[in-house]
Amino acid sequence: xxxxxxxxxxxxxxxxxxxxxxxxxxxxxxxxxxxxxxxxxxxxxxxxxxxxxxxxxxxxxxxxxxxxxxxxxxxxxxxxxxxxxxxxxxxxxxxxxxxxxxxxxxxxxxxxxxxxxxxxxxxxxxxxxxxxxxxxxxxxxxxxxxxxxxxxxxxxxxxxxxxxxxxxxxxxxxxxxxxxxxxxxxxxxxxxxxxxxx
Amino acid sequence: xxxxxxxxxxxxxxxxxxxxxxxxxxxxxxxxxxxxxxxxxxxxxxxxxxxxxxxxxxxxxxxxxxxxxxxxxxxxxxxxxxxxxxxxxxxxxxxxxxxxxxxxxxxxxxxxxxxxxxxxxxxxxxxxxxxxxxxxxxxxxxxxxxxxxxxxxxxxxxxxxxxxxxxxxxxxxxxxxxxxxxxxxxxxxxxxxxxxxxxxxxxxxxxxxxxxxxxxxxxxxxxxxxxxxxxxxxxxxxxxxxxxxxxxxxxxxxxxxxxxxxxxxxxxxxxxxxxxxxxxxxxxxxxxxxxxxxxxxxxxxx
Numbered sequence: 001x002x003x004x005x006x007x008x009x010x011x012x013x014x015x016x017x018x019x020x021x022x023x024x025x026x027x028x029x030x031x032x033x034x035x036x037x038x039x040x041x042x043x044x045x046x047x048x049x050x051x052x053x054x055x056x057x058x059x060x061x062x063x064x065x066x067x068x069x070x071x072x073x074x075x076x077x078x079x080x081x082x083x084x085x086x087x088x089x090x091x092x093x094x095x096x097x098x099x100x101x102x103x104x105x106x107x108x109x110x111x112x113x114x115x116x117x118x119x120x121x122x123x124x125x126x127x128x129x130x131x132x133x134x135x136x137x138x139x140x141x142x143x144x145x146x147x148x149x150x151x152x153x154x155x156x157x158x159x160x161x162x163x164x165x166x167x168x169x170x171x172x173x174x175x176x177x178x179x180x181x182x183x184x185x186x187x188x189x190x191x192x193x194x195x196x197x198x
Numbered sequence: 199x200x201x202x203x204x205x206x207x208x209x210x211x212x213x214x215x216x217x218x219x220x221x222x223x224x225x226x227x228x229x230x231x232x233x234x235x236x237x238x239x240x241x242x243x244x245x246x247x248x249x250x251x252x253x254x255x256x257x258x259x260x261x262x263x264x265x266x267x268x269x270x271x272x273x274x275x276x277x278x279x280x281x282x283x284x285x286x287x288x289x290x291x292x293x294x295x296x297x298x299x300x301x302x303x304x305x306x307x308x309x310x311x312x313x314x315x316x317x318x319x320x321x322x323x324x325x326x327x328x329x330x331x332x333x334x335x336x337x338x339x340x341x342x343x344x345x346x347x348x349x350x351x352x353x354x355x356x357x358x359x360x361x362x363x364x365x366x367x368x369x370x371x372x373x374x375x376x377x378x379x380x381x382x383x384x385x386x387x388x389x390x391x392x393x394x395x396x397x398x399x400x401x402x403x404x405x406x407x408x409x410x411x412x413x414x415x416x417x418x419x420x421x422x423x424x425x426x427x428x429x430x431x432x433x434x435x436x437x438x439x440x441x442x443x444x445x446x447x448x449x450x451x452x453x454x455x456x457x458x459x460x461x462x463x464x465x466x467x468x469x470x471x472x473x474x475x476x477x478x479x480x481x482x483x484x485x486x487x488x489x490x491x492x493x494x495x496x497x498x499x500x
Binding site: 037063154 | 216247273278369376414
């Protein structure tokens with residue numbers, strides 16, 4: 001069962017151990033999620049040193065707040081991803097004040113084709129994770145370019161809808177519609193995974 | 199004050215909320231609605247999960263093996279020290295990224311009777327034996343110490359707030375700058391953008407070029423070698439149509455004679471006959487009064 005959608009037993013156990021103060025569980029959490037989180041964070045911040053610091057802050061936050069993790073509000077990876085993204089965006093926002101050119105230096109997206117990741121090691125080294133990535137990447141790749149751009153600017157650059165409208169020269173209402181359509185399609189694609197998992 | 203939003207409006211905005219892309223007032227209104235609407239909360243959770251799944255779509259980029267091993271060792275060591283030093287966060291808002299924040303607050307202490315510093319716990323132990331005056335003195339010194347510490351923290355908070363406001367302003371400025379640049383690039387590079395050459399009517403050879411994107415009705419005009427203007431005068435850009443000239447704005451060239459004008463004006467292709475620039479009184483006129491300085495005809499470049 002994909003861990004993105006339903007908290008796996010292993011995730012529950014990791015969280016329980018961390019909340020109980022077992023530091024080995026934090027090491028195991030790192031082993032399980034470092035590649036996924038690093039792929040996201042490096043996509044946002046672009047710099048390996050910054051990415052490492054963001055990852056350390058994220059895992060440390062997970063350690064300190066393990067007792068507050070609510071399984072009912074989403075999978076462990078969702079929780080970790082939200083924390084990592086938030087900290088990565090904070091990092092680039094503070095950096096942009098002195099390095100405006102970083103806007104252009106951010107790596108361009110290159111989504112994995114639906115066929116899989118090829119020779120690139122699996123982030124979670126599991127077929128389930130590969131399946132999640134395949135479905136998500138395929139769903140993103142199928143989005144119309146303007147919807148994909150809207151989601152990318154919001155998710156990977158942390159721009160608000162108003163900022164996206166200004167940056168793309170599109171009416172605010174159009175940006176809102178694109179964001180809604182894109183994320184709804186992505187949600188529907190994930191629902192397929194849920195069905196498959198049953 | 200946040201605007202009121204109905205259930206349907208909030209549902210429409212939930213995707214943006216899940217992406218963290220709502221602007222201030224709207225975000226506030228959505229969150230106020232969520233507090234009382236289980237249906238919207240449930241939908242938001244699904245959309246948040248979908249947004250989080252975008253992390254899986256980022257190109258896989260494993261961390262360098264040495265770097266990853268060092269990070270892991272550091273995390274486990276910090277966690278072991280943390281466990282030895284105390285419990286995890288009991289207060290959700292008291293999250294700390296490490297021991298650094300603990301070090302901010304100095305241990306409360308009072309001077310001992312030899313002028314040194316002893317922990318407050320010891321002072322309490324000795325209070326009964328040394329008499330009421332010592333307890334009173336300790337209390338006064340404690341209040342002074344706490345007051346000084348609070349004042350220092352308040353100063354630090356104010357400085358950080360000011361810094362945050364400054365950074366936020368800078369961020370807003372940069373976002374607008376990027377938006378302007380992207381907008382200009384989009385108006386120059388669109389697939390349907392038309393390019394119209396303008397030739398000089400003067401010996402000094404000022405010239406210009408108009409980029410027209412009929413799809414977005416955006417007009418971007420670049421001028422070169424424009425003669426300097428006298429005070430009280432502007433150049434005015436005109437779109438010449440069968441119904442007459444339409445003003446596309448006024449401009450003053452830079453010292454080197456260059457200028458850029460952008461305008462948005464919908465115009466069917468068959469309505470544009472020419473582009474022209476005239477010199478007019480500052481602020482421009484509804485109709486051109488001067489002789490065109492540069493002119494470009496349209497219709498042969500399509």
